[in-house]
Amino acid sequence: MRGGVVGCGYWGPNLVRNFLGQESLTGTSCFDLDTRRVDTIVKTFPNVKPCRSYDELLDNSDFIAVATPVHTHYQLALQALEAGKHVLVEKPMTLHSHESAKLRKLADSKDLVLMVDHTFIYTPAVQKMKELLGNGQLGRALYFDSVRVNLGLFQSDVNVIWDLAPHDLSILLYLFDERPVALQAQGRDSFINGVHDLAYLTLFYADGFMANLHLSWLSPTKVRKITVAGDKRMIVYDDMESSEKVKVYDKGVERIDTEELHNEVRVQYRIGDIYTPALKNEEALRKETAHFLDCIENGTSPMTDGVSGEWVVKILEAANQSLKSGNRVELDSE
Amino acid sequence: MRGGVVGCGYWGPNLVRNFLGQESLTGTSCFDLDTRRVDTIVKTFPNVKPCRSYDELLDNSDFIAVATPVHTHYQLALQALEAGKHVLVEKPMTLHSHESAKLRKLADSKDLVLMVDHTFIYTPAVQKMKELLGNGQLGRALYFDSVRVNLGLFQSDVNVIWDLAPHDLSILLYLFDERPVALQAQGRDSFINGVHDLAYLTLFYADGFMANLHLSWLSPTKVRKITVAGDKRMIVYDDMESSEKVKVYDKGVERIDTEELHNEVRVQYRIGDIYTPALKNEEALRKETAHFLDCIENGTSPMTDGVSGEWVVKILEAANQSLKSGNRVELDSE
Amino acid sequence: MRGGVVGCGYWGPNLVRNFLGQESLTGTSCFDLDTRRVDTIVKTFPNVKPCRSYDELLDNSDFIAVATPVHTHYQLALQALEAGKHVLVEKPMTLHSHESAKLRKLADSKDLVLMVDHTFIYTPAVQKMKELLGNGQLGRALYFDSVRVNLGLFQSDVNVIWDLAPHDLSILLYLFDERPVALQAQGRDSFINGVHDLAYLTLFYADGFMANLHLSWLSPTKVRKITVAGDKRMIVYDDMESSEKVKVYDKGVERIDTEELHNEVRVQYRIGDIYTPALKNEEALRKETAHFLDCIENGTSPMTDGVSGEWVVKILEAANQSLKSGNRVELDSE
Amino acid sequence: MRGGVVGCGYWGPNLVRNFLGQESLTGTSCFDLDTRRVDTIVKTFPNVKPCRSYDELLDNSDFIAVATPVHTHYQLALQALEAGKHVLVEKPMTLHSHESAKLRKLADSKDLVLMVDHTFIYTPAVQKMKELLGNGQLGRALYFDSVRVNLGLFQSDVNVIWDLAPHDLSILLYLFDERPVALQAQGRDSFINGVHDLAYLTLFYADGFMANLHLSWLSPTKVRKITVAGDKRMIVYDDMESSEKVKVYDKGVERIDTEELHNEVRVQYRIGDIYTPALKNEEALRKETAHFLDCIENGTSPMTDGVSGEWVVKILEAANQSLKSGNRVELDSE
DSSP states (O other), X not given: OEEEEEOOSSXXXXXXXXXXTOTTOSEEEEEOSSHHHHHHHHHHOTTSEEOSSHHHHHHTOXXXXXXXXXXXXXXXXXXXXXXXXXXXXXXXXXXXXXXXXHHHHHHHHTTOOEEEEOGGGGSHHHHHHHHHHXXXXXXXXXXEXXXXXXXXXXXXXXXXXXXXXXXXXXXXXXXXXXXXXXXXXEEEOXXXXXXXXXXXXXXXXXXXXXXXXXXXXXXXXXXXXEXXXXXXXXXXXXXXXXXXXXXXXXXXXXXXXXXXXXXXXXXXXXXXXXXEOOOOOOOHHHHHHHHHHHHHHHOOOOTTBHHHHHHHHHHHHHHHHHHHHXXXXXXXXX | OEEEEEOOSSSHHHHHHHHHTOTTOSEEEEEOSSHXXXXXXXXXXXXXXXXXXXXXXXXTOSEEEEOSOGGGHHHHHHHHHHTTOEEEEESSOOSSHHHHHHHHHHHHHTTOOEEEEOGGGGSHHHHHHHHHXXXXXXXXXXXXXXXXXXXXXXXXXXXXXXXXXXXXHHHHHHHOSOOOSEEXXXXXXXXXXXXXXXXXXXXXXXXXXXXXXXXXXXXXXXXXXXXXXXXXXXXXXXXXXXXXXXXXXXXXEEEEEOTTTTTOEEEEEEEEEEEEOOOOXXXXXXXXXXXXHHHHHHOOOOTTBHHHHHXXXXXXXXXXXXXXXOSOEEOOOO | OEEEEEOOSSSHHHHHHHHHTOTTOSEEEEXXXXXXXXXXXXXXXXXXXXXXXXXXXXXXXXXXXXXXXXXXXXXXHHHHXXXXXXXXXXXXXXXXXXXXXXXXXXXXXXXXXXXXXXXXXXXXHHHHHHHHHHTTTTOSEEEEEEEEEEEOOOOSSSOHHHHXXXXXXXXXXXXXXXXXXXXXXEEEOSSBTTBOSEEEEEEEOTTXXXXXXXXXXXXXXXXXXXXXXXXXXXXXXXXXXXSOOEEEEEEEEEEEXXXXXXXXXXXXXXXXXEEEOOOOOOOHHHHHHHHHHHHHHHOOOOTTBHHHHHHHHHHHHHXXXXXXXXXXXXXXXX | OEEEEEOOSXXXXXXXXXXXXXXXXXXXXXXXXXXXXXXXXXXXXXXXXXXXXXXXXXXXXXXXXXXXXXXXXXXXXXXXXXXXXXXXXXXXXXXXXXXXXXXXXXXXXXXXXXXXEOGGGGSHHXXXXXXXXXXXXXXXXXXXXXXXXXXXXXXXXXOHHHHHHHHHHHHHHHHOSOOOSEEEEEEEOSSBTTBOSEEEEEEXXXXXXXXXXXXXXXXXXXXXXXXXXESSXXXXXXXXXXXXXXXXXXXXXXXXEOTTTTTOEEEEEXXXXXXXXXXXXXXXXXXXXXXXXXXXXXXXXXXXXXXXXXXHHHHHHHHHHHHHHOSOEEOOOO
């Protein structure tokens, strides 16, 4: 099997390095409109074959990894799928959710693997959280709260939600089976008109569950923290911690309705131990690329498939709508 | 001058203790409908005079401190003002903003001091922040973000916004002269119908400035953190820190519009030193009670006057409205 | 049973308050050479009986708590024991270990309870550590390391070892059954001749186990941290943490001697989960005073008896010797 | 100028990478007894010339960087100097201080640059500390305290002092002009006979200044912290902090001798602000290699010269002696 990478900017070289580390690959090619970037990659990785056009890349590859700016994802992925190639595409998957849907259906119809590069899903931390939630340990899910803020980097083409929220949204969608039914976004564009640099995004679920994301390019400190709370246990995932990233709090809340209390309601707390599981020391992208090849070779279903990619885009789209109108936006569930 | 405290539950004894420490007072009396509470106070502070009715308390006092449940504040403060007594009232000031307005006007017309017990304003940390902002060091104000979350304590009569937000709102209103023009609240009532235990409150200002409050009784960890950011400097106030509560980050963001960039906009960061000012070791309530007496004796204007108390109530009212309707609520500015 | 407290300075009022809270006591008296201190206590606690001499205190008490400066402990405790009173004495127990021995033997011969106020032993944190060590979970004990440093307060009569080390030494002696056979102290007296303000104290054990204490009045930050390591698990007790004071690290080290390695020795690490037990919210002194009364009434053996008090003094004495000579000092084990 | 690297294990590739980044070099060669390591380096850095013997390396180089095991440093550096090559040698410089002295004198006599790879000296953090001390801001120096502990990695040939202390010792010697006159080491060899895995090292100075190093391979947590205290200010350098590595505490201690106090001595504290300087984002090894080339080309004196290298070895030697004898060891000052 031969791999191809289109886009050799910030993320492309990481993909190339990881494909080179996979034994089942017989060759890796790359292409970028900016030929200097191709030259740089080849200088670092002499075994990579440089291509002078996207067509040449397609000819030399059994699958394509798309690591270009987001507005080009749809066209490049479409072309690859039409040429019968499996596709791994950067997040966010496309600019519009209907494009994501079209790619997804095309891949299905041609029996090709379409995977979205939601890298965080492959981290030991998120895998551990999924495992913990799978045990039903958390009880009734209460909320998901995430803070992803730092100083910079401003991007001129996308706002802070499109830049940072895909990480948290992909984790949220991976951890819980339910899907949000509506959202409300708030934010401000302090420096560039129309490009929000600070935003709060709230997602509503049919059963009352709530997710809130705080996203900012304007914070003096860097924070990457997710809290997932149930009525029996609560998990905090702090990605800035070097060794204690995931903590499980054996804390809970219980509602007590008793006749003795004359129909009053009492709420009780339980404070227990904290458990900090040891996490494997693995590179997420290494695990992800191996998983992608496994999906191609053995027909495994991708953990970050086109459906999850499309949901992330659908939410980002709706968030932009809400930022503009100031109103709550309903999300259709199909 | 003689002081009177009505309400001898959780907060009343703190007021009593602080009044006893003020030299200019010749006596302190107290009253509570629950006579056992009065007995307890008198046992701890033998010099306090117990009263058997609110009228008796009024007769024995030149000012009244109201430390009863919020729904009784209006009636008790009204009676005190009508009897010609100065008033210090717990936060939130009243259940309805029109009540706060009425108290405020009555105090004005009778030339009486009406102060609200927004204790945080008198902490060394908030005083230092005010001083730092006064210097104009922060540049253009960008946002105010606060997180005040912990596990419990549920209250049956008020929701988490009414319980916790008065702290952050009073600080916000004290630090900045501008007033919000609208707000949006989101939340959920996970355990008791209609009593929200998790909420996010966003305040909008005419000039684009934004304030966001995260309030929760359902967090596994206790957080009390406020970030105030300008384009020249940013301040973080972490009340859980024992000795380094306030940090000033000499970090900023700058917009550069240049012809060379062909009308493109560039945004630049500046990362400088961090400065952690030493704070005095003072009890806020001690400073507040002294300030209250100073207002009475010397006609000083209260730092936490009826206007600020009314604004806090107005915002809490609107937050409840927004929680119910799910919509943005405009705030009138008068 | 009637209690008596001699010494009404810093610690005495805490003892008085806790004795007043014990139901089995019918009365509490107090005495201090400085009569103003007695007056202050009586003003705060009107139920306490003030005495005008130590003899009067002895006459009115079934037990005596000694909370005076350390050089007076021996004489006051001796007098109390001779008068047939049970004794609770502040740490360090006496100035010289032979005095501690004499008190211990006297109490034994008269069947009186003699307890030393090593308060830390009664904290939920140390109790939890003892429980964890009792399970044998730690494996072979490797070392005990403690850091107890802050800025001030200088004392003019004792050095930093006598001021701070009793806490760590009492914990060390409580957690492990073995006793040190020698010690070495290093330090400097930066400000007052002969009064060391910075010290490092190393204790040696027959089986190779080692304890090191870092003690300082000259540190810019306040640290109170103890690490206890075995080859199977390691515990860190950080007393500055508000809610996660004790952490158990499931980490270990193993030596592997194999023939395959040609008589080479290999050392292997194991990195597992971290467990942070929930601790009760109890006042140590409350638990200690109840335990003292229980010892008197029911003949229970004190957890912090005269033997442990004598060991602490013996080590402090030897530490001073080592500071002076610069040499290692052997500790006799009787 | 052409560079040569001998030793292609853990550190060698870092040296190669940094030499390749220096424009003034026309070529870089490398050699290792293990030819597979040479092959690996050449695969990663195709521009590096592999040599098949040390003589070949010497022929192709104007300077030699020695990154081999410590017991080979002396012989390899000696050969290089004798061949007229400048030398950069890994720390610790040699196994014995008389070897370091000999290398130092040889380099002097032949006018060659001899530099020791004390990398930490070139970090922005240590450079900032040196700058702060240079201003005399700290007042009278009181002590240096360092903690460098973690779990593993055991080495079979050197003990924990030789493994970890060179970092702290090089920083200590760089920050202060005075040299220690004696030392005392304590430690235990818990797993391999004679290879200490836990150690405390105290250095004594003529003027009372004291340095203490805590070194361990047996700590459940990783700590890299240095405190440098003067009577006017104190600095904490925490290398595990990602962004706030160096903090200057405006805290001090003052001795007051007054007649009013009847010849008593009073010690007073001053608690001021904390200042956290922004540090440059530079790779220390990049700065060091550039400095080495500058020394060769322009005759600049190395910041980490043979004298400092020899002092580090002299202290390590004496520490081993003290570990064995259990006694204090005097350091000669020549």
